Amino acid sequence: QVVHQPVMVIGQExxxxxxxxxxxxxxxxxxxxxxxxMKVAQAEGIPIxxxxxxxxxxxxxxxxxxAQQIAKNIYEMGKxxxxxxxxxxxxxxGGAEAIGLADRRLMLSHGYYSVISPxxxxxxxxxxxxxxxxxxxxxxxxxxxxxxxxxxxxxxGYIDRVIKEPDLGAKPNSYxxxxxxxxxxxxxxxxxxxxxxxxxxxRAMALKQKGTDDGDDVFMRxxxxxxxxxxxxxxxxxxxxxxSTSAYMDQRSVFFRMGAAAQGFAWSTKSLFVYNLLGRTVxxxxxxxxxxxxxxxxxxxxxxxxxxxxxxxNGATVKISSDVRDKLLCLSTTDHSxxxxxxxxxxSSPKCNDDRTFxxxxxxxxxxxxxxxxxxxxxxxxxxxxxxxxxxxxxxxYLYNVFNYAEGFEFxxxxxxxxxxxxxxxxxxxxxxxxxxxxxxSCITFETRMDGINAVVICLAAPFRGGSVGxxxxxxxxRAAERAQRKQLPLIFYAHGTAGIRIQEGTNGVLQxxxxxxxxxxxxxxxGLYLVIYDTNSYGGSVASFLGCSPxxxxxxxxxxxxxxxxxxxxTTGIAVPPDYHNAxxxxxxxxxxxxxxRREMGRxxxxxxxxxxxxxxxxx
Numbered sequence: 001q002v003v004h005q006p007v008m009v010i011g012q013e014x015x016x017x018x019x020x021x022x023x024x025x026x027x028x029x030x031x032x033x034x035x036x037x038m039k040v041a042q043a044e045g046i047p048i049x050x051x052x053x054x055x056x057x058x059x060x061x062x063x064x065x066x067a068q069q070i071a072k073n074i075y076e077m078g079k080x081x082x083x084x085x086x087x088x089x090x091x092x093x094g095g096a097e098a099i100g101l102a103d104r105r106l107m108l109s110h111g112y113y114s115v116i117s118p119x120x121x122x123x124x125x126x127x128x129x130x131x132x133x134x135x136x137x138x139x140x141x142x143x144x145x146x147x148x149x150x151x152x153x154x155x156x157g158y159i160d161r162v163i164k165e166p167d168l169g170a171k172p173n174s175y176x177x178x179x180x181x182x183x184x185x186x187x188x189x190x191x192x193x194x195x196x197x198x199x200x201x202x203r204a205m206a207l208k209q210k211g212t213d214d215g216d217d218v219f220m221r222x223x224x225x226x227x228x229x230x231x232x233x234x235x236x237x238x239x240x241x242x243x244s245t246s247a248y249m250d251q252r253s254v255f256f257r258m259g260a261a262a263q264g265f266a267w268s269t270k271s272l273f274v275y276n277l278l279g280r281t282v283x284x285x286x287x288x289x290x291x292x293x294x295x296x297x298x299x300x301x302x303x304x305x306x307x308x309x310x311x312x313x314n315g316a317t318v319k320i321s322s323d324v325r326d327k328l329l330c331l332s333t334t335d336h337s338x339x340x341x342x343x344x345x346x347x348s349s350p351k352c353n354d355d356r357t358f359x360x361x362x363x364x365x366x367x368x369x370x371x372x373x374x375x376x377x378x379x380x381x382x383x384x385x386x387x388x389x390x391x392x393x394x395x396x397x398y399l400y401n402v403f404n405y406a407e408g409f410e411f412x413x414x415x416x417x418x419x420x421x422x423x424x425x426x427x428x429x430x431x432x433x434x435x436x437x438x439x440x441x442s443c444i445t446f447e448t449r450m451d452g453i454n455a456v457v458i459c460l461a462a463p464f465r466g467g468s469v470g471x472x473x474x475x476x477x478x479r480a481a482e483r484a485q486r487k488q489l490p491l492i493f494y495a496h497g498t499a500g501i502r503i504q505e506g507t508n509g510v511l512q513x514x515x516x517x518x519x520x521x522x523x524x525x526x527x528g529l530y531l532v533i534y535d536t537n538s539y540g541g542s543v544a545s546f547l548g549c550s551p552x553x554x555x556x557x558x559x560x561x562x563x564x565x566x567x568x569x570x571x572t573t574g575i576a577v578p579p580d581y582h583n584a585x586x587x588x589x590x591x592x593x594x595x596x597x598x599r600r601e602m603g604r605x606x607x608x609x610x611x612x613x614x615x616x617x618x619x620x621x
Contacts, residue, residue, distance in 0.1 A: 008041035011051035059564035067563035071548030081229035118143035247471035347400035408448030462497025474512030500540015513545035527617025
């Protein structure tokens with residue numbers, strides 16, 4: 001039976017070997033093409049069916065950039081208001097997520113869905129370099145520990161149904177399999193449509209019956225009304241918001257959680273009355289007064305000009321107050337910096353205690369002199385006094401000297417990273433990270449006050465497992481975005497360093513890409529200001545989702561930003577990239593970031609950004 005309803009089909013073709021279509025590794029412009037036709041489907045109001053068959057995206061930094069395009073795809077798919085059905089055969093990390101944010105997620109029984117391929121995980125576990133190969137036993141062990149199969153992902157709730165394949169895999173003449181696949185795709189589309197439609201009682205009951213053979217036994221028109229489309233987007237967000245909620249530890253008591261929920265409701269109520277209802281009235285009155293004052297000023301100027309009877313305006317004496325004259329003629333000093341306090345930084349790096357000198361990496365080219373550690377990491381804030389190279393600094397330096405952490409309030413500190421897959425040896429590594437850093441996860445979230453403006457700050461700390469992101473970090477990011485939205489505060493994300501998604505958590509980690517991106521999209525759509533600042537090394541799924549989706553992205557000088565590091569690119573593509581391939585200046589030239597900041601000017605730059613960029617519904621606007 002032919003179903004006469006149009007759909008948009010988007011797929012990834014793995015092909016016939018590595019030379020054909022990069023072995024299924026989609027390049028950035030391929031993901032851009034997929035997004036373009038998703039928007040075409042949205043304009044036409046037809047469902048989207050995506051077929052995922054990729055080991056991961058191709059690591060190219062050329063515009064639009066691998067990470068940035070994946071982030072854009074995820075960001076846009078969260079609000080595409082037509083049904084999206086995904087069918088996964090080989091789902092490798094960000095390449096799968098680029099077209100995998102769906103209302104119904106189907107998976108073939110012989111496929112896999114994971115944060116990384118088993119071969120990649122084995123290479124990282126063995127810490128291999130110089131092109132050495134891992135043995136098959138380690139690859140099989142990693143595949144088992146990552147929980148990548150269809151049945152394991154179904155058990156964790158990350159896919160909705162498994163489609164049985166022939167024992168030896170589907171061939172072109174496996175007609176029964178393709179008939180089943182077609183039926184399941186139609187059924188999934190019907191389920192999505194009927195879940196948001198009004199009149200659905202008997203058809204919904206029929207679809208729930210296990211004995212229904214064909215998905216097209218129940219007729220369902222796939223066109224949705226405006227309200228049904230809005231409900232669809234909301235249900236999609238709720239679906240992903242509730243994923244991986246059991247993959248982290250929450251040390252807070254039940255009473256504390258209940259109090260936090262009540263507090264969140266109180267914030268929302270206060271924002272509604274103070275900032276929205278009353279605030280709109282006050283803003284409208286101020287704007288009206290400004291218009292009246294502007295008109296009165298113009299009348300006053302014209303009248304004064306007529307009374308002067310043709311006297312030259314050049315002869316008039318302009319009076320300037322002493323304060324204005326001082327601002328125009330006096331030089332500013334470093335004491336005026338928001339980070340400086342009585343001539344010294346609030347937090348000093350422990351490297352200041354080293355009685356030795358450091359050589360700048362640019363010394364041979366720029367002629368930089370060696371710097372004594374107390375000077376370099378103390379007064380100079382880790383910046384070379386000759387060429388301006390930024391030496392890496394601890395995340396605490398930024399928390400105390402830039403974000404005023406000492407006077408802030410940290411929240412959700414009870415959410416702790418765990419080992420949801422019982423990955424062998426990972427519990428010991430987590431315990432070691434907690435002991436060495438004093439942190440429970442790589443993510444720190446707190447509310448602070450900078451230059452008289454309240455803000456929510458998220459920090460990814462590199463010392464904790466390389467700043468990698470798992471279920472705990474994802475949950476803290478989402479709750480920080482929700483807190484900022486309720487209180488109408490600006491949201492600042494400082495990535496001290498991130499290695500991407502934590503591979504030991506498997507799919508629990510990779511799901512944080514769409515989860516966090518959707519939460520941040522809701523915050524931005526609600527009128528918030530989302531600001532991202534990169535430091536040291538930022539790679540992987542973090543940049544390809546919730547970091548790369550920000551409209552305002554900046555980098556600290558001497559930082560590196562990209563989708564995959566140089567070693568990963570060399571091992572996967574066989575191409576050796578130049579040493580400066582990922583540096584901040586190249587990221588700026590490619591259009592991936594909007595500016596590069598000096599570490600010593602961060603506080604002032606952030607203050608200016610909070611006052612001049614975005615955020616139509618911030619509490620102080």
